[in-house]
Amino acid sequence: MEIPVVRNVLEANDKMAVQLKGLFARHGILVLNMISSPGAGKTSVLERTLSDLRGEFRMAVIEGDLQTDNDARRVAATGAKAVQINTDGGCHLDSNMILEALSNFDLAEIDILFIENVGNLVCPVEFDCGEDHKVALLSVTEGDDKPEKYPLLFNLSKVMLLNKVDLLPYVDFDVERAKRFATHLNKELTIFPMSCRSGEGLEGWYDWLRTARAAKRG
Amino acid sequence: MSVASSVISIVQEELAKHSATRLLLVRVRFGALANLVPEAMEFAFEAMTIGTDFEGAKLELAMAPVKLQCGGCGKEFEPQGKELLFAPCPACGEEAGHHVLAGRELYVEHIEAE
Numbered sequence: 001m002e003i004p005v006v007r008n009v010l011e012a013n014d015k016m017a018v019q020l021k022g023l024f025a026r027h028g029i030l031v032l033n034m035i036s037s038p039g040a041g042k043t044s045v046l047e048r049t050l051s052d053l054r055g056e057f058r059m060a061v062i063e064g065d066l067q068t069d070n071d072a073r074r075v076a077a078t079g080a081k082a083v084q085i086n087t088d089g090g091c092h093l094d095s096n097m098i099l100e101a102l103s104n105f106d107l108a109e110i111d112i113l114f115i116e117n118v119g120n121l122v123c124p125v126e127f128d129c130g131e132d133h134k135v136a137l138l139s140v141t142e143g144d145d146k147p148e149k150y151p152l153l154f155n156l157s158k159v160m161l162l163n164k165v166d167l168l169p170y171v172d173f174d175v176e177r178a179k180r181f182a183t184h185l186n187k188e189l190t191i192f193p194m195s196c197r198s199g200e201g202l203e204g205w206y207d208w209l210r211t212a213r214a215a216k217r218g
Numbered sequence: 219m220s221v222a223s224s225v226i227s228i229v230q231e232e233l234a235k236h237s238a239t240r241l242l243l244v245r246v247r248f249g250a251l252a253n254l255v256p257e258a259m260e261f262a263f264e265a266m267t268i269g270t271d272f273e274g275a276k277l278e279l280a281m282a283p284v285k286l287q288c289g290g291c292g293k294e295f296e297p298q299g300k301e302l303l304f305a306p307c308p309a310c311g312e313e314a315g316h317h318v319l320a321g322r323e324l325y326v327e328h329i330e331a332e
Contacts, residue, residue, distance in 0.1 A: 003232050003329040009224045009246065010324060094220070122253050126324075127220075151303045152251055155318065184314035185303055187289060 013127055016095035020130025027107040030209075030216040031115065033129050035153055036137035037146075038119030041163040041196060043071045045137060046114055048196040050078040053206060057111040057213065062101045064093040064118045071116065081105060092123040095130055112213055121150040132216060133158035136182075140164045140173035147181040155185045159192065159208060166195040221254065221324070222262035226272065228326050238331035241267075241275040245328040249282045249321035250302060282323050289315025 008014065024031050034042050043063075050059055060081040063072045072084035083104045085097050093115065105113075115131060117124040125134070136157040138146055141164055147154045154160065160182055162175065175193060182189055190208060194201030229244050248254045256279045263277045284302050287294050290312030297305030302321070306313050 001236060001238055001331055003236055003238075003331060005228075005232055005326055005329055007228050007232075007326045008324065009221055009228065009326060012224060012227070090220070092220075126253055148304075152253060152322075155303060181304075187315035 010126065010128075013095050016099060017128035017130045020095055020098060023102075023107070024113070024130060024132070027110070028217045029107065029110050029113050030213045031113045031129075031131040032212075033115045033117060033124070033131035033134045034137060035117045035121065035124045035134055035157070036119060036139075037121055037142060040119070040137045040139040040142065042116050042119070042137055043074055044196045045161060045163060045194075046075055046116060047078055048199075048202065049114075049205070049209070050075060050080040052202065053209070054079060056210075058109055059112045059114065060105055060110045061114045061116060062093070062098060063116045064097070066090070066118065075116075081110075087118060091118055091120050092127050093117050093129055094127045098129045111217075112209065121146070121153055125153045125156060133212070136160045138162050138178065140168055140171055140175070142173075144174045144178040145181070147178055147185060151185050154182045154189065157186065157189060159190050159205075161205060162191060162193040164195055164197070165193045165201065166198040219262045219266075222259060222266055225263065225277075225326055226266060229272070229329055229331075232326075232329055233331050236331070239271050241272040241329070241331050243276040243278060243328070243330040244326060245278040245280055247280045247282050247323060247325055247327045249323040250284045251318065251321040252324045254279075254324060278328075280327070282320065284321030285319040286316040286321075287319050288312050289317065294319060 036042050061075045063084045065071055066087055066089055069084040072082040075082040083101045085101055115129050134157040136153050179191055192201055192204045225246055229241055267273050283296050285296050288307035291310040293307055293309040295308050304313050
C-alpha cells in the first residue's frame with residue numbers, strides 16, 4: 001500500500017510554538033531565544049543583563065543544558081527567576097520543554113523571558129520555542145567565519161551580540177569580516193559588539209531590549 | 219534524533235489511519251538549508267526502529283534545492299555551486315541579503331506499508 005502524505009516533520013513542535021506565542025502575547029512578555037556555541041558567554045551576558053536592568057524589568061530565564069543546574073544557580077543569584085531544563089544529551093530545547101518549564105513561573109509577573117538554549121549553532125535554530133526573536137551570540141575567541149559556516153542562525157536572528165571584544169588585542173578575530181558576512185545573510189541584523197566583562201557596548205543591547213519590550217507591550 | 223522520532227510518530231499515525239502495520243519505505247524530503255545530516259538521520263532511524271514493526275524499513279532522504287529572491291533586484295533564482303546563501307544573483311550580481319524562498323523544508327512525503 002502506498003500512502004502519499006505531506007506532513008511537516010517539525011509540525012508537532014511548530015503547533016506548540018504557535019500556542020506558546022499566543023500565551024506570551026496575552027501576557028505581553030518579550031521572549032528571546034539565545035543561541036550560541038558553548039563558551040561564547042550566554043550565561044555571563046544574562047548575569048550582567050539581569051543585574052544591570054533589575055530595577056527596570058521583571059525578568060526570568062529558562063536554562064537549557066545537557067547536565068547540571070550550574071547556570072540556573074548563577075542566573076538565580078542575580079535575583080531573577082530561573083528554571084533549569086536538563087535535556088539529558090538532547091542538543092536543543094523545544095516547545096514542549098518550554099511549556100513544561102512555564103509551570104514554574106507566574107506569567108503575570110514577567111516582562112522579559114530569556115531562553116538560554118543548549119550551546120550549539122545548528123539544531124536550536126530549527127526548533128521554534130515560541131520566541132519573538134532569536135538572538136545570536138558570538139565571541140571573538142571563536143572564528144570570525146562562524147556566520148559563513150552556520151548561516152541559518154544569522155539569517156534568522158534579529159540581533160547578534162559580539163561578546164568578549166575586550167580580548168580583541170590578543171586574538172586574530174576580524175570584526176569587519178564577521179559583520180560583513182552576518183549582514184550579507186541578513187540585512188536587518190542589528191550587531192552589538194560588547195563585553196560583559198568590561199561592560200563596553202552593553203548600553204546598545206539594553207536600549208534594544210527597552211525598545212523591543214515596549215513594542216511587545218503595545 | 220528528534221527528527222527521526224518525529225518521522226516515526228508521523229508514520230505511526232498514518233499507518234493507523236490506513237490500517238497498516240508494517241512499514242516498507244518512508245521518504246523524507248529535506249531542504250539543503252534544513253540542517254539535516256543524512257548519515258546521522260539514517261543512524262537514528264535504524265537505531266530507533268530495531269525490534270519494532272518498522273525494523274528493516276527503507277528510509278529515503280531526498281534533498282530539495284534552495285530558492286532565493288535576490289536582495290538587490292528581487293529576481294528569484296536557484297543558487298548554483300556550494301555557496302547557498304551568498305550566491306551571486308544571475309541578473310544583477312548582488313551577493314548579499316537574499317531572501318530564502320525554499321530550502322528549509324523538512325517533511326514526510328511518501329510512505330509504503332502493508
